[in-house]
Amino acid sequence: MREVFELKDKDVMGRIGRLRTAHGVIETPAILPVVRPGADASRLRKFGAQIIITNAYLIYRSPELRNQARDLGVHRLLGWDGALMTDSGSYQLYEYRGIEVENSEIVRFQQEIGSDIGVPLDIPSSIYISHSRARAELDRTLNRLREARELIDDERDGMILAGTIQGSIYPDLREYAAREASRIGFDLYPIGGVVPLMEQYRYGDLVRVILHSKINLEPSAPIHLFGAGHPMVFALAVALGCDLFDSAAYALYASDGRYLSPSGTYFIEKMEYLPCSCPVCSERSPEDLRSDKDLLADHNLYTSFEEIRRIKEAIREKRLWELVQMRVRSHPSLLEGLKSAVSFADLIERFDPISKTSFFYSGPESSRRPEVIRYSNRLDRFELGGTVLITTERVLKQLNIEHDHLFLLKPPFGPYPVELSETYPVGPSEIPKTPDHEAMVVAGSNVRRLIELNPDVRFIIACEQEWEGYIGDIEKEQVEVVWV
Ligand SMILES: [Zn+2]
Structure with missing residues (x-):
């Protein structure tokens, strides 16, 4: 395997990376706007696009486009000189079932027309099928991945072959798919078959699908989340390790009158104000966007690229988790997604x-x-001996208790040695004056753990009554509790 992906920075499981393609290096996280075969892609530069995606199957199906693409190459066909990914028609397979092309044929075709990233014709399993059927479809997908791998040598053919992960909503199948695909060996792994989960706002399931795949993939391999085009999802998906997103959403939503924002979706029909400063919104009125769906699509793209830049800056500043917590409050289902993530x-x-x-x-x-x-x-x-005092800053000022070691209490971390007051993460952490229940629960359990880890040490806990619900049940000979 060549080293095509290089990490520049990271936070949570998200990263800023550089993906090397035959048409230049692209920085991730990146959005790949979906371009219809035959459309002019050159205008996408102004939004900040470095890479686009088009459908090789739709080109292949039309004799005219097929010949043009073979003669000119797919880049010239679309008027695009940057990096370009092609899809194989799997999505058409999902939507319309009948598809008239063989896996080997469409893989070779993508290479012939000069695609920088090509995808085998995997089987996008429905989210409603039984485990045994999903397993059978996954086996077919894996066979196609193996077949494609034998046809394409990334280095020789100038095309990164992607190994798509399927497996419906079954965690064990996603894990198996990821392990097998890694064994076959690809430089890029799309996670497929997730559009229905996003359409139905099943973000808890989406998160599980992503993480069960991710666990078994090479940590340094770039991940493409197929079909995730709504900006409100990007922060969470990046935090879980996704690097590439293709967006047909900007145009699809626009044709449906939907105005995208990182904090949710508005209906342009009902809007009186445009809460955005992109080149479209700063010069137009909602009425303009109602009468011209192309303008609405442009806004949708601007806001999507802006969100990606915001995410990159959050990664640089190591504030991605905080951005995710803000974003998931756009919709209860997204919040469910984060809750599902914290179980990992x-x-x-x-x-x-x-x-x-x-x-x-x-x-x-x-x-x-x-x-x-x-x-x-x-x-x-911590190496402890003698008497350890666990207290809060306020109580410390009121009482005078002899001790050998001093631990202060700070939710959600719990007890920390006073010597670490300036050390990350406990020292500089900013916590509300009235901590919430979850923070107190974690702090309380860490008090208990510290005591259990040091059975020969004497502990004095001196703190306010509000802690009683969290550590009041500690009954050990080695522990003396003083409520203040
Ligand atoms: Zn705008």
């Missing part, structure tokens, strides 16, 4: 970079942030 907190912790500078507590999910998990896992590193 230990996995996420393994990816999250250790050195950061700030931690803003921005809601109950902050209690399951990688930094908190990591802190809890490392409570065993």
